[in-house]
Amino acid sequence: MASKTEIARQFIEAIPHSRALGMQLTELSDGVAVIEMPYDSRLVGDPETGVIHGGAVSALMDTCCGAAVMSHPANPGGTATIDLRIDYMRAAKPGQRITARATCYHVTRSVAFVRATATDEDADNPVAAATGAFTVEGSR
Amino acid sequence: MKSPRRPPEPVQVIKQRRDATLRALVDGVPYIQFLGIRFERRGDELTGILPFDQKLIGNPMLPAIHGGVTAAFLEVTAIITLSWTYLWEDVESGAIDASGLETDGLPRLPKTIDISTDYLRSGLPRDAYARARIIRSGRRYASVHVEAWQDNRDRLFAQATGHFLMPQPRD
Numbered sequence: 416m417a418s419k420t421e422i423a424r425q426f427i428e429a430i431p432h433s434r435a436l437g438m439q440l441t442e443l444s445d446g447v448a449v450i451e452m453p454y455d456s457r458l459v460g461d462p463e464t465g466v467i468h469g470g471a472v473s474a475l476m477d478t479c480c481g482a483a484v485m486s487h488p489a490n491p492g493g494t495a496t497i498d499l500r501i502d503y504m505r506a507a508k509p510g511q512r513i514t515a516r517a518t519c520y521h522v523t524r525s526v527a528f529v530r531a532t533a534t535d536e537d538a539d540n541p542v543a544a545a546t547g548a549f550t551v552e553g554s555r
Numbered sequence: 556m557k558s559p560r561r562p563p564e565p566v567q568v569i570k571q572r573r574d575a576t577l578r579a580l581v582d583g584v585p586y587i588q589f590l591g592i593r594f595e596r597r598g599d600e601l602t603g604i605l606p607f608d609q610k611l612i613g614n615p616m617l618p619a620i621h622g623g624v625t626a627a628f629l630e631v632t633a634i635i636t637l638s639w640t641y642l643w644e645d646v647e648s649g650a651i652d653a654s655g656l657e658t659d660g661l662p663r664l665p666k667t668i669d670i671s672t673d674y675l676r677s678g679l680p681r682d683a684y685a686r687a688r689i690i691r692s693g694r695r696y697a698s699v700h701v702e703a704w705q706d707n708r709d710r711l712f713a714q715a716t717g718h719f720l721m722p723q724p725r726d
Contacts, residue, residue: 429615430612430614431609431610431613432612432624457588457589458589460585462585468587468627469627469630470623470628470630470631471586471623473626473627474621475623477622477623477626478621493616495674497673498671498672499622499672499674501671502669503666503667503668
C-alpha cells in the first residue's frame, strides 16, 4: 500500500500547472513540504532586470502550502485554498532557483493553517513569506 | 476673449495612442505571455482575460484552475491597471510619447508589497475575467482591489487586495 506521503507526492507532480513551472517536491512529511522551482525566462515579470514575476512565486507558495496540508497526519484527504496572503520582501536573484518551505502548523476539523517562506540561493534572506487557510476535506 | 477651440483629435489617433500604451505594458512581460493573459480596453477601463488552457489546471480531478494561476491573474491585472492609470494622464497630455513606449521600454512598474487572495469558488476550466479598482494611489504606495469571475459578473470566483510600491521618478 502506497503511503499517504507517496500519494501526495504523485498528486502534486501530476498537477499540469506545477509541471509547467518545473516544480519538484524535495521534502514532504507530517505537515511540512519543500518544493523547488528552477529559474525560467518564461516566468520573468520585469524584462529589464530578469526578475521572476510575483505571480509565479504565488503559484509555488500555493502548491507548497497545499502539499503541507495534505501531508499533515490530521488531514484525511484533499484540500483547497480558502485564502493566501503573500508578502514580497525582495526580488529573487535572476538565474537562481526558488525554494518554498511550508508548514501546516494547526489543523481543526474544517480548517488547516499554513505558513511558508520562499528563498533563492541566499537561504538566510527570504524572498517572500505567505500565510494561508486551507479546507480540510473528508471525515475521519 | 475665448481662443478658438482646437478641433477634437481624430478617433484613430486617440485609439492608436491608447492601444500602443497598453501593448507596451502587456506585451513586454514574458510571464503575462506565458499565462496567455490579454487586456481589453473601453476608454480607460481595462478588463483582464485569462483564456482557459490545460497548463493552468491545478486540480486534474475536478478539474479546476490552479490557485496560483488565479492569484497571478489577479496580481497581473492589479499591476497593469495601476500602471495604466499612472501613465494615462502623461500619455493623454503628450508628456509621454506613446509610440516611443513600445520601442524604448517602459517607465518602471509598481512593485508588489503584499497581496491577499480570497478563493470564493473553484476556477472552472473556462475563460476568466478580472477588473481592478484602485482604492488609493499616493506618491509612494497604492492599495488595489481586484475581482475575478467566469460566467457571471456577480459570482466572483476570487478577489484580492494588494499593496504596491509606486515607481519613483528617475533622477
